[in-house]
Amino acid sequence: xxxxxxxxxxxxxxxxxxxxxxxxxxxxxxxxxxxxxxxxxxxxxxxxxxxxxxxxxxxxxxxxxxxxxxxxxxxxxxxxxxxxxxxxxxxxxxxxxxxxxxxxxxxxxxxxxxxxxxxxxxxxxxxxxxxxxxxxxxxxxxxxxxxxxxxxxxxxxxxxxxxxxxxxxxxxxxxxxxxxxxxxxxxxxxxxxxxxxxxxxxxxxxxxxxxxxxxxxxxxxxxxxxxxxxxxxxxxxxxxxxxxxxxxxxxxxxxxxxxxxxxxxxxxxxxxxxxxxxxxxxxxxxxxxxxxxxxxxxxxxxxxxxxxxxxxxxxxxxxxxxxxxxxxxxxxxxxxxxxxxxxxxxxxxxxxxxxxxxxxxxxxxxxxxxxxxxxxxxxxxxxxxxxxxxxxxxxxxxxxxx
Amino acid sequence: xxxxxxxxxxxxxxxxxxxxxxxxxxxxxxxxxxxxxxxxxxxxxxxxxxxxxxxxxxxxxxxxxxxxxxxxxxxxxxxxxxxxxxxxxxxxxxxxxxxxxxxxxxxxxxxxxxxxxxxxxxxxxxxxxxxxxxxxxxxxxxxxxxxxxxxxxxxxxxxxxxxxxxxxxxxxxxxxxxxxxxxxxxxxxxxxxxxxxxxxxxxxxxxxxxxxxxxxxxxxxxxxxxxxxxxxxxxxxxxxxxxxxxxxxxxx
Numbered sequence: 085x086x087x088x089x090x091x092x093x094x095x096x097x098x099x100x101x102x103x104x105x106x107x108x109x110x111x112x113x114x115x116x117x118x119x120x121x122x123x124x125x126x127x128x129x130x131x132x133x134x135x136x137x138x139x140x141x142x143x144x145x146x147x148x149x150x151x152x153x154x155x156x157x158x159x160x161x162x163x164x165x166x167x168x169x170x171x172x173x174x175x176x177x178x179x180x181x182x183x184x185x186x187x188x189x190x191x192x193x194x195x196x197x198x199x200x201x202x203x204x205x206x207x208x209x210x211x212x213x214x215x216x217x218x219x220x221x222x223x224x225x226x227x228x229x230x231x232x233x234x235x236x237x238x239x240x241x242x243x244x245x246x247x248x249x250x251x252x253x254x255x256x257x258x259x260x261x262x263x264x265x266x267x268x269x270x271x272x273x274x275x276x277x278x279x280x281x282x283x284x285x286x287x288x289x290x291x292x293x294x295x296x297x298x299x300x301x302x303x304x305x306x307x308x309x310x311x312x313x314x315x316x317x318x319x320x321x322x323x324x325x326x327x328x329x330x331x332x333x334x335x336x337x338x339x340x341x342x343x344x345x346x347x348x349x350x351x352x353x354x355x356x357x358x359x360x361x362x363x364x365x366x367x368x369x370x371x372x373x374x375x376x377x378x379x380x381x382x383x384x385x386x387x388x389x390x391x392x393x394x395x396x397x398x399x400x401x402x403x404x405x406x407x408x409x410x411x412x413x414x415x416x417x418x419x420x421x422x423x424x425x426x427x428x429x430x431x432x433x434x435x436x437x438x439x440x441x442x443x444x445x446x447x448x449x450x451x452x453x454x455x456x457x458x459x460x461x462x463x464x465x466x467x468x469x470x471x472x473x474x475x476x477x478x479x480x481x482x483x484x485x486x
Numbered sequence: 487x488x489x490x491x492x493x494x495x496x497x498x499x500x501x502x503x504x505x506x507x508x509x510x511x512x513x514x515x516x517x518x519x520x521x522x523x524x525x526x527x528x529x530x531x532x533x534x535x536x537x538x539x540x541x542x543x544x545x546x547x548x549x550x551x552x553x554x555x556x557x558x559x560x561x562x563x564x565x566x567x568x569x570x571x572x573x574x575x576x577x578x579x580x581x582x583x584x585x586x587x588x589x590x591x592x593x594x595x596x597x598x599x600x601x602x603x604x605x606x607x608x609x610x611x612x613x614x615x616x617x618x619x620x621x622x623x624x625x626x627x628x629x630x631x632x633x634x635x636x637x638x639x640x641x642x643x644x645x646x647x648x649x650x651x652x653x654x655x656x657x658x659x660x661x662x663x664x665x666x667x668x669x670x671x672x673x674x675x676x677x678x679x680x681x682x683x684x685x686x687x688x689x690x691x692x693x694x695x696x697x698x699x700x701x702x703x704x705x706x707x708x709x710x711x712x713x714x715x716x717x718x719x720x721x722x723x724x725x726x727x728x729x730x731x732x733x734x735x736x737x738x
Contacts, residue, residue, distance in 0.1 A: 427543065432580040432630075435540050436594035436646065437568035446593065450584025450629070 116343060116373045116407060121186040125152045125197055128190035137189060140369040140401055142337055145308055148228050149191050149256045149284055154198035157227045159253060164218040169243075170206045178202070179234065184260045185288035185314060188343075192286035192312070195256040199232035202260075205245070209238030209264060216244040216461050223253020226280060231257040235271065239264035239292070244460050245271045250305075252278040259287045263295040265319065270298040272459055276471065277306035279336070285311045291351070293319030300459055301357075303330040303338050304471055310339040310369075317348035320382075326355040327455050328370075329468070331475040332398065334363025341371040342387070346380035355387035358455055360448055361398035362476075370420075372404045376413060384414040391422040392451055394444075394476075448476055488555055488571065488653040488686065490516045490539075495550035496711075497531075497538045508534045510711035511550065516654055516686040523697055523722060524690045526708030527730045532690045533577065535708070536656035540574040541567050554654065569598055571653030575643040575660050582630040587642065588612070590630045591649060598650050615648045619675050636663040644675040651679070654686045661696035673699030694726040709733045 119137065120127055130150045131138040143150075165171065179202040187193040205217065223229065235245060241264065249255070263269045275283060283306050291297050303309050315324040330338045344353040359368045372387040391400035404418035425444070433443035452472055456465050497509035508531045516522055526532050538545045539552055541564040552559040554570055562570060582590065591612060596602045603611075616623060619641045631639055640660055647655055657676065661669055673696060680687060689700060697705075697719070705721040706713045707730070714733050715721065 426580075428580045429582050431542055431564060432576070432582065433590075433594075434564035435568055435574055435576075436590075436650065437565055437597035438593055439565050439597065440563070442593070442597070443565075446585050446590075447582060450582055453584035 116375050116405065117345070117377075119188060121188045122193060123180050123186055123196065125190065125193045128193050131190055137341070140371075141310055141339060142308060145282065146191065146284070148254055149282065150194060152194055152197070154200065155228045155230065156200065157229050159221040159223050159229050159231065159255065160251075162220040162222075166213050166215040166217060168208060168211050169213070169217055172204050172206070173201045174204055174234075175201055176232070179232070179260070182234075184234070184262065185290065185316060187258060188286060188288075188312060188314065191256050191284040192258050195230040195284075195286075196232055196258045198230045199258070200230070202232045202234050204234045204236055207235075207237045207241045207243050209241055211238065211241045211243065213243040216246050218246045218248070220248035220250065221255075222249070222251035223255060223277075223281060224251050226252045226254060228254045229256070231255060232259075233257070234260040234262070235269075237261075237263045237267045237269045240266040242268040243270075245269070246461065246464065247271065247273045249273070249275050249277055249283060252281050254282040256284045257286070259285065261287060261289040261297065261299075263290065263292050263297045265292040265294060267292055267295040267297075269296070270300065270460055272300045272302065272461075272464070273311070274468075275301070275303040275306055275309050275311075277309070279305060279307055279333075281306045283309045283311075287311065287313045289313070289315040289324065291315060291317045291322035291324050294321035296323040296325070298325045298327065298458065300455070301326075301328040301330075301340060302468055303328070303340070304475060306338070307335060308337045310337075310341070312341045312343070314343045314345070315353065316345045317351045320348050320350040322348065323352045325353070326357075327458050328357035328359075329452050329455050329472075330357070330359040330368055331472055332359065332361045332366040332368045333475060333478060334366050337367045337369075339369035341369075341373075343373040344375070344385065344387075346374070346376040346383045346385065349380055350382040351380065352383070353385045353387075356455065357389045358392075358452055359390070359400060360392045360394055360451065360472075360475075361400055362394035364395075364397040366395075366398040368399075369401045370403070372418065374406050374416070374418070376406075376408045376410060376416060378409040381410055381412040382414055383416065386415070386417045388419045390420075390451075392448065393422060393424050394448075445473055445476060448472065488518045490559075490572075490654045490686065491551070491553045492535075492539070493551045495535070495538065495552060496548045497534055497545045498548050499534075499544055499546070505546070507548070508545075508711055509538065512712055514688075514706065514713060516688055518653065518686050519680075519684045520704065521680070521687045521689060521700060521702045522704045522706060523702035524688055524706050524708050524713075525692070525694070525722065525725060527734060528692065530708045531711040532708050533658050536574055536658045536688070536690055539567075539656060540564065540572060565597065568652075569600075573647060573650060573652030573655040575640075575647055575655065575657040577659040577662060579631045579634075579639045579643055581632045583632055585630050586627050587630055588626040591646065594646065594650060611649060615645055615675075618678065619645055620671050621645065637665070637668045640664060640668070640672050641675070644672050644679070648675055648679045648682075651683045652685055653683075654688070655679075656688045656690065658690045659692065660689075661691055661693065669696060670699060676700055694722045697722050707733050
């Protein structure tokens with residue numbers, strides 16, 4: 085893969101190396117586990133932008149989303165629920181008593197406190213759905229909305245859930261996801277907001293014993309999107325896969341943070357995010373934290389982020405972090421690479437008669453293809469491939485040097 | 487009848503120490519149906535000639551002309567050159583992750599012909615060509631050059647040569663890294679392509695081995711950025727016997 089070095093900026097603790105693996109325990113100066121999590125908004129001071137978890141984010145645009153008060157507004161909601169799937173509501177207090185992961189930052193604590201109630205999507209135990217659950221949330225007029233959903237997948241249930249976001253809003257959300265023992269869940273969250281929208285999200289996933297959860301984030305629209313995806317395990321044998329595709333245009337800030345907390349033995353995690361950036365001040369941030377606690381023996385984990393910088397002036401930050409508290413693991417590795425468009429690929433395709441713009445389309449489509457192929461809904465794959473190509477066509481390329 | 491004319495071609499590359507001249511006045515004419523073997527020691531500029539004609543951005547033409555039936559090749563973009571009928575079988579073909587061979591071949595064929603090939607005949611053409619090159623049909627669904635062995639990459643280059651039917655093809659060390667069986671299969675592919683479309687071929691090679699499978703009409707000795715001697719097939723035999731020393735010392 086010729087996507088190494090030459091980054092406009094690559095912040096990774098591994099200068100010069102594109103990939104490596106750890107077999108030995110590794111102790112950082114500060115553990116990821118020490119971060120605050122709480123239901124109380126007051127436990128999180130308003131971020132000023134120098135905190136580790138906010139240092140890449142333009143917090144000055146987020147004042148409204150940090151404010152500790154409800155707005156009473158909601159997004160428009162469209163749903164397609166296969167037979168057997170239900171939606172109900174519980175109070176915030178009931179949700180707090182359910183013992184799920186607590187909010188991990190100011191915005192999530194505010195959203196959880198002021199959502200006005202939690203929408204619970206239930207997929208009963210043993211249900212096998214071939215038809216995906218679809219929910220599309222859309223905003224208008226940029227209203228400030230706090231949202232909170234709980235996707236509750238029963239033991240041995242198998243399903244795909246597609247959560248879409250469109251329109252113009254300032255949306256701050258918490259999504260709690262619990263997958264029961266032996267469940268198999270694919271959750272696809274698609275951000276196709278208007279270019280003025282802001283979206284802060286915290287997705288807290290609890291993977292049941294021997295369960296598999298695939299979380300796929302596709303972020304194309306929005307002026308500022310920041311998704312924190314956190315995974316923990318309720319028992320041994322669980323698998324978490326986190327995939328992501330993002331395309332940042334001029335003026336967009338797209339940030340994805342993942343934290344896989346391996347606190348149970350014999351669990352697996354695989355995180356793979358790919359992003360393309362084009363246009364002046366296009367910005368992406370990817371932070372992948374993995375913590376393997378002492379009791380998580382037999383862990384197998386790998387995380388990788390690749391960025392394709394298509395034009396000058398775009399900036400991709402990529403920070404993989406791995407903390408290992410036991411040597412008794414199957415394997416742990418991470419990699420990050422940010423590269424410019426590969427001129428040799430372009431030459432090869434053009435030397436076969438393929439015009440430059442089409443060659444670029446082929447390469448970018450190919451770059452994202454393996455992740456888009458993870459989405460188990462064929463029409464959605466086609467829709468997203470086209471959406472990516474529209475993004476590509478939006479900004480004219482600077483002519484390459486001859 | 488197609489004619490590629492290379493006249494007084496000089497080419498340089500940019501290095502840390504400034505521009506470095508690699509080609510120093512190359513003259514070569516290739517007509518339809520002719521096979522030219524371009525032979526020479528490593529580093530003599532043989533590959534640079536092929537890449538310069540194909541239009542690789544790394545190489546800067548400092549003087550000279552390249553025309554294809556009178557059309558100025560140097561004024562064309564890389565893809566325009568390919569659509570005009572030039573082809574370069576690369577020594578180190580590039581991986582294109584996520585793009586399948588079948589998608590790539592169809593896209594290239596559509597670009598070269600200016601219209602999509604008829605699906606039924608195209609699928610059959612690809613299958614037959616792959617079969618003759620002893621390529622597994624599953625190959626079509628792999629990503630372009632990704633994880634290919636050296637031999638698979640060369641077969642894939644010749645597969646494109648057969649399917650895209652260029653007028654003039656440069657084969658850059660297509661024989662390197664092939665065992666005897668693979669060399670024979672690949673050479674037969676080149677010969678088939680030539681028999682079907684009467685293309686002109688510039689066969690760039692370091693060794694004479696491939697010339698027992700692909701018979702050259704002309705042999706050129708390439709040393710220090712230019713052609714220093716041209717002759718018939720017998721010149722290759724002399725090179726085999728005598729090596730390049732005679733030419734290298736003559737220009738040193």
